[in-house]
Amino acid sequence: MPLSPPSSRRALRHTRAIHIEAFARDDGLWDIDARITDTKTRDSKLASGVRPAGAPIHDLSLRLTIDLQLNVVNAEAVSDAVPYPGYCDTIGPDYSKLVGLNLLKGFRDGVRQRMAGIQGCTHLTELAQVLPTAAVQAFAGDVIDTRDGDQADDQQQKPFQLDRCHALRTDGGAVARFYPRWAVKSEATTEPS
DSSP: OOOOOSSSSOOEEEEEEEEEEEETTTTTTTTEEEEEEEESSSSSEEEEEEEEESEEEEEEEEEEEEEETTTTTEEEEEEOOOSSTTTTOOOOGGGGGGOOBBTTSHHHHHHHHHGGGGGSSSHHHHHHHHHHHHHHOOOHHBBBOOOOOGGGTTTOSSTTTTTTTSOOOSSSSHHHHHGGGGGOOOOOOOOOO
């Protein structure tokens, strides 16, 4: 279902795009490559000069290399377009401070502690915050067992994704229908109308 139609005429002025790709490596590790871009539909007067319409104000990339337990074993960042060249684009090496964090165990707090404020780039730090769910999605069905329904009769552990969002709560209708073995009866266990 799309968003509702706009209630007023409008003109596109700014686009932020976030693109994430996950790669299984030959050495058993995974690379999670993330990129964020900001563009304007008009020329932008920055303190460092005019940025033409359509040229990125930000074009930043972050790569986390993770093991199968979602531990960060390497991190790198680059800044290909920035509003303050020679300043913004010098912080990349500091993102190696993310090494040692685990994407599922306090990662976002760890990123804030290590890279917030003047310790990092606002945009790269914000980009890092979305990587845990992207990595889980990449691992789903490949590294993390997400079997469901009748295929999971011999499964001993509750599927990873259950009780991690409102739709897959164990006392909800989706789990009752698609993961009946793991369903917990409650008032909320109903089918959608």
